[in-house]
Amino acid sequence: xxxxxxxxxxxxxxxxxxxxxxxxxxxxxxxxxxxxxxxxxxxxxxxxxxxxxxxxxxxxxxxxxxxxxxxxxxxxxxxxxxxxxxxxxxxxxxxxxxxxxxxxxxxxxxxxxxxxxxxxxxxxxxxxxxxxxxxxxxxxxxxxxxxxxxxxxxxxxxxxxxxxxxxxxxxxxxxxxxxxxxxxxxxxxxxxxxxxxxxxxxxxxxxxxxxxxxxxxxxxxxxxxxxxxxxxxxxxxxxxxxxxxxxxxxxxxxxxxxxxxxxxxxxxxxxxxxxxxxxxxxxxxxxxxxxxxxxxxxxxxxxxxxxxxxxxxxxxxxxxxxxxxxxxxxxxxxxxxxxxxxxxxxxxxxxxxxxxxxxxxxxxxx
Amino acid sequence: xxxxxxxxxxxxxxxxxxxxxxxxxxxxxxxxxxxxxxxxxxxxxxxxxxxxxxxxxxxxxxxxxxxxxxxxxxxxxxxxxxxxxxxxxxxxxxxxxxxxxxxxxxxxxxxxxxxxxxxxxxxxxxxxxxxxxxxxxxxxxxxxxxxxxxxxxxxxxxxxxxxxxxxxxxxxxxxxxxxxxxxxxxxxxxxxxxxxxxxxxxxxxxxxxxxxxxxxxxxxxxxxxxxxxxxxxxxxxxxxxxxxxxxxxxxxxxxxxxxxxxxxxxxxxxxxxxxxxxxxxxxxxxxxxxxxxxxxxxxxxxxxxxxxxxxxxxxxxxxxxxxxxxxxxxxxxxxxxxxxxxxxxxxxxxxxxxxxxxxxxxxxxx
DNA sequence: CTGTTAGCGCCTTCAC
DNA sequence: GTGAAGGCGCTAACAG
Numbered sequence: 086x087x088x089x090x091x092x093x094x095x096x097x098x099x100x101x102x103x104x105x106x107x108x109x110x111x112x113x114x115x116x117x118x119x120x121x122x123x124x125x126x127x128x129x130x131x132x133x134x135x136x137x138x139x140x141x142x143x144x145x146x147x148x149x150x151x152x153x154x155x156x157x158x159x160x161x162x163x164x165x166x167x168x169x170x171x172x173x174x175x176x177x178x179x180x181x182x183x184x185x186x187x188x189x190x191x192x193x194x195x196x197x198x199x200x201x202x203x204x205x206x207x208x209x210x211x212x213x214x215x216x217x218x219x220x221x222x223x224x225x226x227x228x229x230x231x232x233x234x235x236x237x238x239x240x241x242x243x244x245x246x247x248x249x250x251x252x253x254x255x256x257x258x259x260x261x262x263x264x265x266x267x268x269x270x271x272x273x274x275x276x277x278x279x280x281x282x283x284x285x286x287x288x289x290x291x292x293x294x295x296x297x298x299x300x301x302x303x304x305x306x307x308x309x310x311x312x313x314x315x316x317x318x319x320x321x322x323x324x325x326x327x328x329x330x331x332x333x334x335x336x337x338x339x340x341x342x343x344x345x346x347x348x349x350x351x352x353x354x355x356x357x358x359x360x361x362x363x364x365x366x367x368x369x370x371x372x373x374x375x376x377x378x379x380x381x382x383x384x385x386x387x388x389x390x391x392x393x394x395x396x397x398x399x400x401x402x403x404x405x406x407x408x409x410x411x412x413x414x415x416x417x418x419x420x421x422x423x424x425x426x427x428x429x430x431x432x433x434x435x436x437x438x439x440x441x442x443x444x445x446x447x448x449x450x451x
Numbered sequence: 452x453x454x455x456x457x458x459x460x461x462x463x464x465x466x467x468x469x470x471x472x473x474x475x476x477x478x479x480x481x482x483x484x485x486x487x488x489x490x491x492x493x494x495x496x497x498x499x500x501x502x503x504x505x506x507x508x509x510x511x512x513x514x515x516x517x518x519x520x521x522x523x524x525x526x527x528x529x530x531x532x533x534x535x536x537x538x539x540x541x542x543x544x545x546x547x548x549x550x551x552x553x554x555x556x557x558x559x560x561x562x563x564x565x566x567x568x569x570x571x572x573x574x575x576x577x578x579x580x581x582x583x584x585x586x587x588x589x590x591x592x593x594x595x596x597x598x599x600x601x602x603x604x605x606x607x608x609x610x611x612x613x614x615x616x617x618x619x620x621x622x623x624x625x626x627x628x629x630x631x632x633x634x635x636x637x638x639x640x641x642x643x644x645x646x647x648x649x650x651x652x653x654x655x656x657x658x659x660x661x662x663x664x665x666x667x668x669x670x671x672x673x674x675x676x677x678x679x680x681x682x683x684x685x686x687x688x689x690x691x692x693x694x695x696x697x698x699x700x701x702x703x704x705x706x707x708x709x710x711x712x713x714x715x716x717x718x719x720x721x722x723x724x725x726x727x728x729x730x731x732x733x734x735x736x737x738x739x740x741x742x743x744x745x746x747x748x749x750x751x752x753x754x755x756x757x758x759x760x761x762x763x764x765x766x767x768x769x770x771x772x773x774x775x776x777x778x779x780x781x782x783x784x785x786x787x788x789x790x791x792x793x794x795x796x797x798x799x800x801x802x803x804x805x806x807x808x809x810x811x812x813x814x815x816x817x
Numbered sequence: 818c819t820g821t822t823a824g825c826g827c828c829t830t831c832a833c
Numbered sequence: 834g835t836g837a838a839g840g841c842g843c844t845a846a847c848a849g
Contacts, residue, residue, distance in 0.1 A: 098579075100842055111820045116844055125818065147578045148514045148523060149842035152825050157514060167539050176533060180560050184567075189574065192558040194546050201550075208555065212513045213464075374768055383770075399765030402740050404749075466826055477836040482828055493834065515826035518841050 099141035108137035119145050151213070160423060161209035162190045165222035166197050170367055170397045171412060172220065175242060178416025179218065186424050188215075197328070199223040210237065216423045221246050223286050238426035240419050245288040250434040252422045256394075256410045257438035258289050262296035264443050265363055265392050265408050266320075270304050272449050274361035274390060275318045276347055277301065278340060280373060281365035283326050293365050293394065294322055325369055337376050344388055357451060359390045367395035374403065391448050394441065404447035411439040465507035474503035485511055517579070526789060527575035528556045531588035532563050536733055536763045537778060538586065541608060544782025545584065552790050554581075563694070565589040576603065582789045587612050589652045604792035606785050611654040616800040618788045622760075622776045623804035624655050628662035630809050631729055631758050631774050632686075636670050638815050640727035640756060641684045642713055643667065644706060646739060647731035649692050659731050659760065660688055691735055703742050710754055723817060725756045733761035740769065757814050760807065770813035777805040 101119075105112045110130060117125055118134045126134075137143070151157025162179055164172050176192070183190045191214060195202035202222045209217060216238040224246055241253040269277050279297040284290050301320035323340060326332040344360055351358035364370035370393035377385040386404070393400070396409035418437050425432075467485075471478045476496060483491060484500045492500075503509070517523025528545055530538050542558070549556045557580060559571035568588045575583060582604040590612055607619040635643050645663040650656050667686035689706060692698040710726055717724035730736035736759035743751040752770070759766070762775035784803050791798075 098576075101844095102842075112843075113820060113845085114818090117819090120844085127818065130819080144573070144577050146518075146842055148518050149825090150844075152512075152514050152518055152827090153842080153844045155825075167542065173533050173539060176560070177562065180562070189557070189578070191555070194542065196543065196546070207510070210464075211510050212555070371764060371768070378768060397765075398737060398763075399768060402737070402744060402765060403768065467828095468826080478827080479829085479836055480834090483835090486828085491834065496834080512826055515841090516828075518843090519826080519828045521841075 098146075099143040101143075101145070103141055104134070104137050104143050107141055108133045110134070156215055157213060158188055159191055159212060159214045160188050160420075160427075161206075161212075161214040161217040161219075162192045163202065163205055163209070163217060163219040163221075164192065164194050165202070165220045167194045168196075168368075169395075171243075171395055171410060174410075174412030175220070175416040175419075178413040178418075179420055180416075181413075182417040182420030182424075186420065188420065188424065190218075190420075195222050197222060215427050216240075218242055218419050218423055219246075220244065221286065238423055240422045240426070242415060242419050243289050244286070247286070252419075252426070252435045252437070254415055254418045254422060254437035255289060255439070256415070257440050258292035259296040260438075261394055261408050261410075261441035262293040262363075263300045264441065265394065266297050266300035267304075268406070268443060268445070269361045269363065269390070269392060269449065270300075270318060272361075272390075272451050273357070274359070274449075276321075276343070276360040277318070277363055278321045278323050278343065278360060279363045279365065280323045280325050280336075280340070280369050282369060283324055290365060297363065298322070325372065327368060327372055333372065337373075340373075341380060348388065359388060361390040361392065361449070364391065364393035367393060367397040369393070370395070370405070371397070371399075374405075386448055396444060400444075400446070406446045406449040407444050408441040409444055410441050414439055464512075465509040467509075467511070469507055470500070470503045470509050473507055474499045476500070522581055523579060524554055525557055525578060525580045526554050526786070526793075527571075527578075527580040527583040527585075528558045529568065529571055529575070529583060529585040529587070530558065530560050531568070531586045533560045534562075534734075535761075537609075537761055537776060540776075540778030541586070541782040541785075544779040544784075545786055546782075547779075548783040548786035548790075552786065554786065554790065556786075561588050563588060581793050582606075584608055584785045584789050586610065587652065604789055606788045606792070608781060608785050609655050610652070613652070613654075618785075618792070618801045618803070620781055620784045620788060620803035621655060621805070622781070623806050624658035625662040626804075627760055627774050627776075627807035628659040628729075629666045630807065631760065632663050632666035633670075634772070634809060634811070635727045635729065635756070635758060635815065636666075636684060638727075638756075638817055639723070640725070640815075642687075642709070642726040643684070643729055644687045644689050644709065644726060645729045645731065646689045646691050646702075646706070646735050648735060649690055656731060663729065664688070691738065693734060693738055699738070703739075706739075707746060714754065725754060727756040727758065727815070730757065730759035733759060733763040735759070736761070736771070737763070737765075740771075752814055762810060766810075766812070772812045772815040773810050774807040775810055776807050780805055 101112050101115050104115050108115070110133065114126060114130060115134060118131065123131065147157060160183070162176070166172055179190055191209060191212065193205035193209065195205060199222055202224055206224070214237065218240050220242040221244050239251045241251050243255040245253050266277065279294060281290050281294050298320060301318060304318055321343070323336055325336045340362070347360045348358045362373060364373055370391065373391060377389055381388050392406045394408045394410070396407040400407045422435065422437065467478050467481050470481050474481070476499065480492060480496060481500060484497065489497065513523060526549070532538055545556055557575060557578065559575065561568040561571060565588055568590055572590070580603065584606045586608040587610050605617045607617050609621040611619050632643065645660055647656050647660050664686060667684060670684055687709070689702055691702045706728070713726045714724045728739060730739055736757065740757065743755055747754050758772045760774045760776070762773040766773045788801065788803065
């Protein structure tokens with residue numbers, strides 16, 4: 086039982102000095118004890134220290150330690166959008182790794198605001214974090230200047246930042262998009278729409294879309310020689326700007342026309358009426374599903390075969406085929422990379438591309 | 452091993468001393484400048500300081516400031532489960548409020564592990580956070596001892612902790628459960644199952660369930676006098692332990708029996724076969740929906756009318772009536788409360804109960 | 818083995 | 834108006 090602080094207010098936590106006095110020794114020994122240099126302490130002294138710490142309920146002040154040794158075990162975690170389930174899942178991996186490595190993540194949520202992102206980045210340096218993991222939103226190389234390269238260590242998650250040479254870990258976007266495209270092709274879909282948010286600074290969106298196009302082209306090329314039917318496959322890319330309602334409506338209308346056209350044509354030929362829609366990520370998939378349901382009713386899946394990268398909790402419920410990202414691992418690896426850099430391991434910028442996993446559900450059945 | 456500060460090793464950030472030298476003045480003036488005591492500085496000196504800061508890209512070290520003045524503007528945010536959309540939404544409010552008040556939230560995710568929760572709590576005190584806002588998982592009063600009361604200021608979110616007198620902000624659980632129950636009753640449902648996770652330490656679960664029972668009883672009482680049909684209404688409580696697969700299956704089987712029984716009876720009488728299921732929160736609702744879909748197929752909603760507290764993103768897609776919590780406000784208010792306490796406002800423990808909003812969708816239509 | 822002595826970067830009296 | 838000195842809680846040489 087600690088001294089009852091009858092008078093409320095500021096019970097002023099015990100300091101190392103208090104402990105030293107209580108144990109009848111000097112601060113140094115306490116410090117040594119705290120840092121596990123047990124071998125250099127007589128068992129007797131050690132016991133006294135232990136008792137004193139217990140009695141005073143002493144807890145070393147991380148801030149003070151950090152100030153002294155120049156490292157506070159804090160790392161920054163800059164998130165573009167916590168609303169995206171992807172982000173939360175990555176965070177789990179981050180937390181776990183930090184825990185294992187004795188790091189403490191300072192989590193900052195930019196909520197899709199570039200200005201916030203900038204501010205947080207500078208706030209983090211103010212707290213002298215030892216490194217940052219950033220799931221960049223719109224940062225330019227300049228904003229990240231204090232970071233990476235000559236500044237504090239940094240590793241990027243999911244997205245690269247132009248002009249910045251830093252470690253990056255994320256999904257193998259190319260392979261994932263190919264996987265999805267080929268799955269749709271294999272299932273016999275011949276008209277595929279790839280729907281993605283505006284590319285902007287987000288490299289992963291670009292990569293996925295490019296891989297989709299390449300996969301479609303590869304299929305067409307192969308088909309020209311072998312399978313006559315294959316050559317009919319056509320891929321379209323649709324940009325969906327979720328941040329702008331009007332633009333979103335406009336894009337969705339375009340998709341609707343394609344769906345209806347295909348439906349009419351199919352009626353004549355007597356074949357599966359569905360076109361396939363490949364959503365580049367979960368937010369896009371959700372928006373699409375909501376729209377389609379509003380337009381075609383509960384049976385919307387008889388009109389469209391939806392496939393998505395990311396595997397949100399509602400995918401199973403709605404029966405949608407997805408490509409699940411190894412989110413936990415992404416977060417975990419990111420921290421490991423950062424830790425190595427913090428510890429001074431000097432390597433050139435590395436890329437860590439983790440594979441996605443295709444989860445087949447009813448939406449792409451034929 | 453100290454890394455040799457070559458061209459890129461450790462650029463060692465500028466300190467207040469560097470700035471003072473660069474500006475040809477003393478540290479005191481720099482400090483004054485940093486703290487906005489402009490009126491006490493000659494415009495000329497002030498300009499020189501500004502220039503020096505700019506040139507050195509100086510940024511004050513929060514840790515050092517904190518050490519000196521005893522407040523580091525850090526607050527702890529202890530989360531029970533980031534996987535729950537509720538949590539993320541609350542977090543948005545917290546972030547916003549912190550930003551407005553110049554606070555920096557240290558976010559800790561216990562991931563439903565009581566042990567983690569304990570450890571984080573102690574880690575937070577180690578960083579000398581000025582306060583904590585906790586969405587408690589299983590903390591006992593003793594764990595929180597250093598917190599609240601005589602310790603550091605604390606405010607609870609969503610759940611109270613037995614024996615701890617602290618501010619608490621969250622949903623008006625009683626009103627929300629009543630709202631939902633009455634909605635179902637109004638829609639003519641006469642058999643209602645309230646499904647909730649094991650109560651454990653979570654006060655909100657208890658409150659919701661109690662309010663549900665009270666509402667059912669109130670209805671029965673009123674019905675005894677007026678509406679003969681009303682007296683037939685029966686409420687059941689089902690505990691669903693999501694942490695244990697076997698127990699979950701067991702509970703779901705019980706629900707299945709009720710559904711089937713109702714269905715058979717309805718077939719004879721020729722009336723709506725659906726029983727209503729009131730999920731105490733989103734995780735429960737999701738688990739239920741997944742199970743029902745697996746058992747009854749895509750048309751599961753013709754067997755069960757699902758209503759849930761919380762309004763997850765898939766609710767709209769699935770057409771489920773919900774009671775949305777004012778999550779953002781909850782987070783925001785929590786920080787405001789904490790801030791007041793940090794600033795020394797001494798009031799007795801306050802409760803802030805915010806109202807939920809009923810969002811009627813297809814699931815409860817008749 | 819143990820204690821003494823300097824600071825880490827900053828703020829805060831207290832003189833000038 | 835401005836600066837010098839001391840100290841926040843802790844660690845890291847140096848002695849003893």
